[in-house]
Amino acid sequence: MTPPEGSGGAxxxxxxELFERALDLPAGERAAWVESAAAGDxxxxxxxxxxxxxxDRSGLLDGPAPLPPGPEAxxxxxxxxxxxxxxxxETLGEGGMAVVFLAREIKHDRAVVxxxxxxxxxxxxxxxxxxxxxQIAARLSHPHILALIDSGDADGVLYYVMPYVGGETLRGRxxxxxxxxxxxxxxxxxxADALAHAHRNQIVHRDLKxxxxxxxxxxxxxxxxxxxxxxxxTGEGGRTAEGLxxxxxxxxxxxxxxxxxxDSRADVFAWGLLAxxxxxxxxxxxxxxxxxxxxxPLDLVHLIETxxxxxxxxxxxxxxxxxxxxxxxxxSVGAPAEREPGRWxxxxxxxxxxxxxxxxxxxxxxxxxxxxxxxxxxxxxxxxRNETGDSTLTTFGRMAGDWxxxxxxxxxxxxxxxxxxxxxxxxxxxxxxxxxxxASVVEALRAGTGAGTVVTGAYYAVGQDLRFQVxxxxxxxxxxxxxxxxxxxxxxxxxxxMQLLRQRVMGALAVQAxxxxxxxxxxxxxxPTYEAYxxxxxxxxxYNQLDYRAATSSxxxxxxxDTTFLPSLVHAARAMLNSAPPARTDSLVRxxxxxxxxxxAISISRWSTSRVxxxxxxxxxxxxxxxxxxxxxAGRAITSPTRPWPRTGRTKRWPRSxxxxxxxxxxxxxxxxxxxxxxxxxxxxTSTRSSGSPARCAAATRRVGxxxxxxxxxxxxxxxxxxxxxxxxxxxxxxxxxxxxRAR
Amino acid sequence: xxxxxxxxxxxxxxxxxxxxxxxxxxxxxxLVYGQLRLAAEYALRREATGHTLQATALVHEAxxxxxxxxxxxxxxRAHFLGIAARAMRQILVDHARRRRxxxxxxxxxAATLDIDPADxxxxxxxxxxxxxxxxxxxxVSDRLRRVVELRFFAxxxxxxxxxxxxxxxxxVQRDWAKARAWLYxxxxxxxxREADDPT
Numbered sequence: 001m002t003p004p005e006g007s008g009g010a011x012x013x014x015x016x017e018l019f020e021r022a023l024d025l026p027a028g029e030r031a032a033w034v035e036s037a038a039a040g041d042x043x044x045x046x047x048x049x050x051x052x053x054x055x056d057r058s059g060l061l062d063g064p065a066p067l068p069p070g071p072e073a074x075x076x077x078x079x080x081x082x083x084x085x086x087x088x089x090e091t092l093g094e095g096g097m098a099v100v101f102l103a104r105e106i107k108h109d110r111a112v113v114x115x116x117x118x119x120x121x122x123x124x125x126x127x128x129x130x131x132x133x134x135q136i137a138a139r140l141s142h143p144h145i146l147a148l149i150d151s152g153d154a155d156g157v158l159y160y161v162m163p164y165v166g167g168e169t170l171r172g173r174x175x176x177x178x179x180x181x182x183x184x185x186x187x188x189x190x191x192a193d194a195l196a197h198a199h200r201n202q203i204v205h206r207d208l209k210x211x212x213x214x215x216x217x218x219x220x221x222x223x224x225x226x227x228x229x230x231x232x233x234t235g236e237g238g239r240t241a242e243g244l245x246x247x248x249x250x251x252x253x254x255x256x257x258x259x260x261x262x263d264s265r266a267d268v269f270a271w272g273l274l275a276x277x278x279x280x281x282x283x284x285x286x287x288x289x290x291x292x293x294x295x296x297p298l299d300l301v302h303l304i305e306t307x308x309x310x311x312x313x314x315x316x317x318x319x320x321x322x323x324x325x326x327x328x329x330x331x332s333v334g335a336p337a338e339r340e341p342g343r344w345x346x347x348x349x350x351x352x353x354x355x356x357x358x359x360x361x362x363x364x365x366x367x368x369x370x371x372x373x374x375x376x377x378x379x380x381x382x383x384x385r386n387e388t389g390d391s392t393l394t395t396f397g398r399m400a401g402d403w404x405x406x407x408x409x410x411x412x413x414x415x416x417x418x419x420x421x422x423x424x425x426x427x428x429x430x431x432x433x434x435x436x437x438x439a440s441v442v443e444a445l446r447a448g449t450g451a452g453t454v455v456t457g458a459y460y461a462v463g464q465d466l467r468f469q470v471x472x473x474x475x476x477x478x479x480x481x482x483x484x485x486x487x488x489x490x491x492x493x494x495x496x497x498m499q500l501l502r503q504r505v506m507g508a509l510a511v512q513a514x515x516x517x518x519x520x521x522x523x524x525x526x527x528p529t530y531e532a533y534x535x536x537x538x539x540x541x542x543y544n545q546l547d548y549r550a551a552t553s554s555x556x557x558x559x560x561x562d563t564t565f566l567p568s569l570v571h572a573a574r575a576m577l578n579s580a581p582p583a584r585t586d587s588l589v590r591x592x593x594x595x596x597x598x599x600x601a602i603s604i605s606r607w608s609t610s611r612v613x614x615x616x617x618x619x620x621x622x623x624x625x626x627x628x629x630x631x632x633x634a635g636r637a638i639t640s641p642t643r644p645w646p647r648t649g650r651t652k653r654w655p656r657s658x659x660x661x662x663x664x665x666x667x668x669x670x671x672x673x674x675x676x677x678x679x680x681x682x683x684x685x686t687s688t689r690s691s692g693s694p695a696r697c698a699a700a701t702r703r704v705g706x707x708x709x710x711x712x713x714x715x716x717x718x719x720x721x722x723x724x725x726x727x728x729x730x731x732x733x734x735x736x737x738x739x740x741x742r743a744r
Numbered sequence: 745x746x747x748x749x750x751x752x753x754x755x756x757x758x759x760x761x762x763x764x765x766x767x768x769x770x771x772x773x774x775l776v777y778g779q780l781r782l783a784a785e786y787a788l789r790r791e792a793t794g795h796t797l798q799a800t801a802l803v804h805e806a807x808x809x810x811x812x813x814x815x816x817x818x819x820x821r822a823h824f825l826g827i828a829a830r831a832m833r834q835i836l837v838d839h840a841r842r843r844r845x846x847x848x849x850x851x852x853x854a855a856t857l858d859i860d861p862a863d864x865x866x867x868x869x870x871x872x873x874x875x876x877x878x879x880x881x882x883x884v885s886d887r888l889r890r891v892v893e894l895r896f897f898a899x900x901x902x903x904x905x906x907x908x909x910x911x912x913x914x915x916v917q918r919d920w921a922k923a924r925a926w927l928y929x930x931x932x933x934x935x936x937r938e939a940d941d942p943t
Contacts, residue, residue, distance in 0.1 A: 012884050019925070020918050054928035061874075061896045061924055118781065 010044040018048045023055070074099050074116050074157060081154035086114060086161070102164065105149070111164035112149060115224075116157050127153045134160055140201060141462050143469050143486050144194040146214060146223035147387065162223060163387075167216030170278065174210055178281030181296055183218065188275050189326055190220035195271060195319025199264040206262065208270035209251045210277060217471075217480040251283075254310050264318035271322060272307030272315075279304075299329040377452025377475065379509055380417035380445040381405045383426060385458035388466065393491075396459060398423075400468065400498060404455060407502040407530070414509050417449040425449050439478060446475035453481065455505055465490055468501050472508060484508055506530035507565075510537070532562030540571060548579035566595055754810045758820035761827075769827065776824070777831040779806040803828045803898045822908040826890065829898035836897070837875040870931070877930040881923060888923040891916060 018037050022030040030052055038045035078101065079088045089102040092113065101114045117130070131151060138148040151160035170187065173179070179187065191213065198205060205212075207224060214221040253269035256262045277283045279293050285308070290301045303325050309315050316322050381404045384397040401419065408416040417425075425448025426441065442454045457470035465488045472481040484504050489497030507528040528536060539554035555572035558565070573588040754775065760768035780803065807824055882889035887909065894905045902920070906913045 016885075016922055019922060023918075023921055050929050051922070051925040054925040054932075055921060057928065061892065061927070 010041065010047045014041075014044055015047045015051070018044070019051045019055075022048065022052060027056075074118070075101060077157050078114065078116055078154050078159065081157070086112070088114065103161075105161070113162045113164045114159050115162070116154075116159040127156075127158055130158045136203060140198055140203060141460050141467075142194055142197040143460065143467065144190040144219070144221055145197065146221045147460070149389075165214060165216050165221060167214045167221075170210035170213035170215050170220065170274075173215050174277065174281060178293075179278045181279075181293075181300075184275070184278045184296075185300070185326070186218055187213070187215060187220040187278060188271070189323065191222055191271060191274070192319050192323040192326055194220075194222040195264070195267050196323050197319070199267070199318040199320065204262060204264055205267050205270075206256065207251070208267055208274060210274060213274070217483070219483065253312070255312055265312050265315045268307050268315045268318065268322060269309075271319075272304050275304045276308065297329055300326070303329060377446075377450050378415035378417050379408060379453045379455060380422050380425070380449050380451030380475075381408070381419070381455040381505075382422065382441045382445060382457075384456070384468065387458045388461040390461065393459075393466070396466070396494060399494075400457065400459070400501060403498050404502050404505050407506050408509065414506070417445070417451055421449055442473050442475055442478060451475050453509070455509075462488060466494060466497065468497055470501065470505055472505075500529070503529035503531065507533045507562075510534075528558070528565030528568070529562045532558045532565050532568065534558075535561055536565065536568050536571070539568070539575070543571060543575050546578075548575045551575040552579060566592070569595070754824075755816050755820065758811070758816065758823050761823045762817070762819050769823075772824075772827050773831060775810060776806060776827050777834060779810055780828060780831050781835055803832070803900070818907070822910075825894065825898060825900065825904070825908050829890070829893035829900070832897035833875070833878075833893055836871050873931050874927065877927050880930060881926060884926070885919075885922075887911075888919050888926070891919040892923050892927070895920060 018034060021037070022034050025033055031049075034048050034052070035045065038048065075088055075091070078086075082088070085106055087104040087106060089104065092100040092102050098115050098117050101116065103112050103114045104110070105112045131153065134148065134151045138151070141147060146162045146165065149161040149163060152158075178184075191208070195205065195208070205222065205224075208222070212222060212224045214223060251270045251273050253262065253266040256266045256269075273283065273285070276285075276287075276289055279289060279296055280287055289296065289304060290298065293301075303316075303322070306325075307315055307322060316325060381401045384400040386394045386397050401422065405416055405419040405422065408414045409418075422445060425445050441456055445451045445454050452475055454473045454475050455470060456473060457468060459466050459468045461467075468487045468489075470484040470487075472484075473479065474481050487497050487501045487504065489500075507530045510530060510533050535554055535558035539551045539558055542548075542551035542554055552572055552575040555568050555575055559568035559572055562568070569588065569592055573592055576588060754772070757768045757772050761772060803825065806828060807821075811821075811824060878889050878892060881892070890909060891905060894900045894908060895902075900908065902913050902916045906916045909916070911919075
């Protein structure tokens with residue numbers, strides 16, 4: 001390029017004036033006029049002549065500005081440069097800054113997602129900066145952070161690779177309307193957990209928004225960590241780029257929007273806005289959340305309000321603070337706005353999988369269903385996926401599968417596919433050397449072993465620790481029945497993790513097979529260890545035999561064995577209320593209140609049923625109806641509401657109570673096997689007794705005795721009418737009522 | 745999947761920009777850039793053949809998306825158009841710069857700037873030459889630089905440019921003639937002498 005000439009030799013104002021006036025003349029007269037107007041100023045004359053010549057010749061800029069290249073160009077470049085490592089598939093989405101492709105990682109034959117920055121963005125950022133910043137993000141390994149598998153510079157196209165987990169973005173999910181309270185709570189909890197982990201590692205996300213959140217099986221994964229932190233390299237890519245921030249102003253905290261230094265509290269702010277959007281169905285900084293969503297517990301509303309304070313100092317400090325606050329909020333007792341399964345829609349369609357190969361990573365895009373009454377086929381355990389990126393750790397995957405299988409066999413209560421048979425089914429599905437996606441694993445085990453439930457999982461590196469995650473999947477539908485809380489352990493003492501993992505899986509499966517617990521243990525509730533469950537189960541059996549004292553002690557033992565399994569505590573309190581002076585239960589009641597956030601909706605509702613029925617009949621009835629609604633999926637609709645009926649039903653309410661009793665009877669009759677009907681029958685008997693029909697009570701009691709004897713746990717006791725059912729209509733006034741409060 | 749912030753937010757930024765808040769402009773730029781970039785691609789897909797870029801349509805579409813159709817002060821609109829024009833320029837220049845740095849063959853398709861009809865094979869480097877020349881032009885007269893951006897990159901009409909810059913249409917016409925001739929001399933000085941093929 002030549003040095004500037006235009007203003008070099010002559011005064012630009014004069015040049016411009018002469019040039020303009022010359023242009024006003026007919027073309028033929030310009031040259032002569034300029035010559036005279038320049039009045040011997042040689043430089044001036046040259047300049048103006050030059051411009052006039054250029055004007056005559058120039059078609060410059062007359063054509064339209066050209067279009068920038070489309071995503072196809074990016075794809076071509078990626079395809080060409082990465083041919084030996086990735087097969088690029090369909091475009092999953094695109095934004096102003098990046099294009100997202102589905103791809104197959106050839107080495108591991110697995111579906112991945114490649115996000116390629118648009119070239120202009122890449123120019124701004126500079127490859128070195130991009131690769132080093134993304135390196136920081138790559139250190140993050142967390143169950144709710146979409147891991148970074150790979151990143152690089154494909155001949156100028158900067159890209160990074162994430163696992164393909166299916167699902168849809170929260171943005172896509174919100175197109176179907178706002179989230180139910182429980183659904184939102186899970187997503188918000190997952191995100192708070194992810195942020196807590198990042199903040200502990202001194203990483204601020206800076207661009208938390210629904211587009212960056214994937215929702216899979218009701219759980220949330222945060223993606224694009226660290227990318228938002230990138231700022232353009234100075235001196236590269238042009239002046240306008242300075243100050244560019246890949247971020248989304250709509251979710252920015254005031255301090256971030258003002259360009260001030262941001263910390264974890266900017267993420268807290270974005271989390272709050274995202275929470276509002278998830279519950280309102282739209283992004284609004286002004287709308288009143290509590291007015292539009294009266295079903296959201298007030299303490300949750302308050303937490304969200306605090307997170308979105310303009311004043312940085314008034315917000316919770318970081319992800320860990322939100323997480324703690326969130327877990328302390330009350331679990332909703334309102335009817336959950338359940339999502340219709342048929343409307344579940346995938347933004348990243350699975351049909352694409354065919355394009356990239358036969359193996360999809362995860363098909364579990366349906367929301368978690370209710371736990372099943374019965375396990376239709378045996379349980380098969382699969383090899384756990386090694387997501388650590390370290391192939392020397394692959395053994396743990398088999399070890400976990402083998403170990404859990406053994407444990408399940410030892411219970412003697414759960415039908416398990418023997419480990420060699422499971423392995424054979426898995427090996428038969430692929431030639432070997434390939435990593436099967438979770439969906440293929442489930443299908444292979446179902447087809448090869450007839451499994452009804454599949455236990456599958458993966459392990460990740462979290463610093464020096466390994467984190468194991470387990471999912472229970474209904475083999476026929478591919479639905480996730482539940483995800484167990486992750487178990488962490490140092491690499492050198494992995495046996496402890498295995499032990500706990502096995503205990504948890506056994507507990508979860510045992511719980512799942514036990515319909516007495518239906519609804520008490522939601523998919524997101526931490527399952528008990530097997531030992532705790534065994535004690536719990538014994539306690540419940542005793543409770544159902546109305547042996548409240550023994551039940552209390554067994555349930556408290558269960559609680560001591562695993563203090564994360566709240567149903568032990570709830571039932572211990574109920575048992576104690578039935579057998580001891582109310583004052584003695586006060587400490588248990590306080591303990592439950594302190595953990596109320598972790599109770600499932602039905603536990604809460606049951607709990608409130610027994611708590612309120614002494615004082616407020618209407619509240620008790622409405623709690624009972626809610627319990628019935630919540631229990632419906634598990635076929636327990638009838639038994640729950642009958643509990644408060646007889647207790648609240650004084651004589652004048654008899655006709656309504658009678659209806660419930662008949663319903664309980666039908667329920668009991670319709671569920672004839674073993675211990676499963678014992679609860680209902682007991683309930684029926686109790687109802688009948690308190691409603692004043694001695695003859696029916698006696699009949700029901702006999703049935704309880706008969707059925708009770710079919711239950712293994714109860715067979716130790718002699719069959720016959722349990723001692724504490726009294727068939728007299730006149731209860732002694734001193735007898736403690738079920739609530740223990742009303743008696744005196 | 746484009747992130748479109750609420751129109752009110754952009755309007756607020758524009759008002760701040762009008763008040764001389766450079767941070768607001770810096771924040772606006774990537775938004776406008778992203779929006780235009782996306783719009784340009786959709787346009788390309790609709791019209792697979794030929795590079796008949798309707799820059800005007802793109803800019804106006806971006807305006808509606810980002811600012812909305814409600815009344816906002818004319819000065820704020822002018823700010824928006826100025827930023828949009830600059831963003832369009834950046835889009836093309838960045839692309840050309842990458843392409844020059846790469847020269848990888850295949851891969852990204854060239855976006856040739858049809859700078860000289862007499863030389864249809866003009867290299868894409870000319871976009872960069874134009875960019876450099878525009879920088880030098882702004883030292884001579886920044887208004888001329890803005891006229892070029894608004895007309896060539898944002899595709900605005902002379903009337904719209906006049907409104908945006910607060911000058912008469914006649915002035916815009918004159919500015920355009922001056923800028924174009926000046927740029928041509930700047931970019932093709934060899935034409936004054938004998939051709940010196942850049943390729």
